[in-house]
Amino acid sequence: MKTIAIIDDDIHIGDMLREVLVQEGYSVLRAYSGTEALYLLSQNKPDLVLLDLMLPGLSGEEVLPHIENIPVIVLSAKVDVQDKVNLLLGGAADYMTKPFDTKELLARITVQLRKAEQHGETKSLSVGDLVLDMVSLSLTVQEQPVKLTRTEYAILKLLMENPKQVISKSVLLDRISLDTPNCTERSLKQHISNLRKKMQDVSGVDYIETVWGIGFKLAEQKILTKS
Incomplete structure (x- = not known):
């Protein structure tokens, strides 16, 4: 969307x-x-x-x-x-x-x-050491490839487009609904859990922060580019 x-x-x-x-x-x-x-x-x-x-x-x-x-x-x-x-x-x-x-x-x-x-102005998104290729729908974390499902890609893309903002569950579901119509409020939590684990297995870092009662965001201390 x-x-x-x-x-x-x-x-x-x-x-x-x-x-x-x-x-x-x-x-x-x-x-x-x-x-x-x-x-x-x-x-x-x-x-x-x-x-x-x-x-x-x-x-x-x-x-x-x-x-x-x-x-x-x-x-x-x-x-x-x-x-x-x-x-x-x-x-x-x-x-x-x-x-x-x-x-x-x-x-x-x-x-x-x-x-x-x-013009390809949005071929990729980069936030810290996360790079999301919007043509191949692929992710690299600390230069290591991570395979994503279509739903995981849609979730991460929205979080990376708004790296400082908490995205509520309802907004997440609404914004990814056209690309992933089968994602429901019940399954959203599992999709995010799977996405977290994939990135953490590669880097040892939890890149997604749960803001209880509101939604999710990229963890601020994790989105800074490494020196």
């Missing part, structure tokens, strides 16, 4: 966009100011960002340079051609003027996500 971050202080527009995107099968993150956007992006790596320009705190123009390797579609009421040119040259992938047609926006989102995949 692809994740899209909506950065817009207009609650009505944000709610409308969230409803449309969820109906299309996307997962959605929200931020309502430029400062909140930077924090959100430091904790998560969405597949695409919808960015408003007129934000409280830092403006969209100030936020844009901080977004790397993620396609950004700017949504703004500004219609000046030079504004559009400057933003596209400044790193935006696309620009839509408010008000916009949601069907056109969805089409542009599809195009940008397809381009990102074709």
